[in-house]
Amino acid sequence: MDSLHAIGFYVSAALSVAGGLSVAFLADRSRRGLALAVVAIGVAGIYLSLSAGFAAIVALVCYGGCAVLLAGSAYRAVEPATGGRWRQLGAIAAAALMAALAYAAYRGDFNRATYFGGTIGSAALGRRLLAHDALATEAVAALILVALAGATLAWRARDRTR
Amino acid sequence: MNVTLVSVLFVAAALVAAGAFVASWRRDLGHGLAGIPLMFAGAGTAFAGVSRFAAVPAGGAQLLGQEVAVLLSVVALAAVALGVGLAGREGPR
Numbered sequence: 001m002d003s004l005h006a007i008g009f010y011v012s013a014a015l016s017v018a019g020g021l022s023v024a025f026l027a028d029r030s031r032r033g034l035a036l037a038v039v040a041i042g043v044a045g046i047y048l049s050l051s052a053g054f055a056a057i058v059a060l061v062c063y064g065g066c067a068v069l070l071a072g073s074a075y076r077a078v079e080p081a082t083g084g085r086w087r088q089l090g091a092i093a094a095a096a097l098m099a100a101l102a103y104a105a106y107r108g109d110f111n112r113a114t115y116f117g118g119t120i121g122s123a124a125l126g127r128r129l130l131a132h133d134a135l136a137t138e139a140v141a142a143l144i145l146v147a148l149a150g151a152t153l154a155w156r157a158r159d160r161t162r
Numbered sequence: 163m164n165v166t167l168v169s170v171l172f173v174a175a176a177l178v179a180a181g182a183f184v185a186s187w188r189r190d191l192g193h194g195l196a197g198i199p200l201m202f203a204g205a206g207t208a209f210a211g212v213s214r215f216a217a218v219p220a221g222g223a224q225l226l227g228q229e230v231a232v233l234l235s236v237v238a239l240a241a242v243a244l245g246v247g248l249a250g251r252e253g254p255r
Contacts, residue, residue: 151244
């Protein structure tokens with residue numbers, strides 16, 4: 001991997017992690033959406049520096065869509081579900097998860113893996129998605145259909161009870 | 163400056179942990195939804211990294227990890243859409 005790709009990777013990684021932590025601490029809904037959009041740009045940059053251009057475009061669209069959904073006016077706050085002690089325990093568990101995953105990555109003998117640069121390969125990826133692994137793609141399409149239909153039904157039920 | 167698989171996995175671990183932190187730290191349930199795309203992004207980053215650093219098969223490039231990363235992105239969007247819809251139903255009117 002050349003220096004340009006490496007710089008792009010580390011800048012994108014910093015953007016995505018900083019954006020992710022900002023999501024936790026920002027109070028305003030629109031700012032949280034903006035932070036999630038920064039995460040989308042960062043993740044797309046990571047994918048792009050790993051020569052996964054098609055995945056970068058899909059990630060930018062999908063995570064950007066998540067940011068729009070969470071920052072949009074349709075969003076409603078839900079009653080507080082957890083107390084302060086559980087939140088602190090959750091934060092400690094997240095830190096423990098980070099430590100465990102980082103330890104597994106460090107001790108997993110991945111240092112000898114070599115980088116295989118290559119073309120973006122959108123055509124080959126499309127062949128895999130729509131021919132070789134079409135069942136997985138159809139399963140995800142069915143999941144999206146169910147999710148969107150469920151979201152629509154939930155909104156209709158809410159409007160009916162108004 | 164070089165990027166290794168270990169550094170990619172570190173970034174993936176940081177994203178997953180940040181998602182778990184957001185999901186647990188935000189006070190209300192709807193705000194915690196923002197942790198879902200973060201965790202999926204971390205998993206996708208790990209898959210894309212392993213795909214890029216894995217040995218290339220004789221027939222061509224190793225693309226399974228990129229494929230899973232694409233599918234995870236789409237699944238994250240679907241999960242957030244459903245969550246926002248349910249939160250809108252249960253939230254204050």
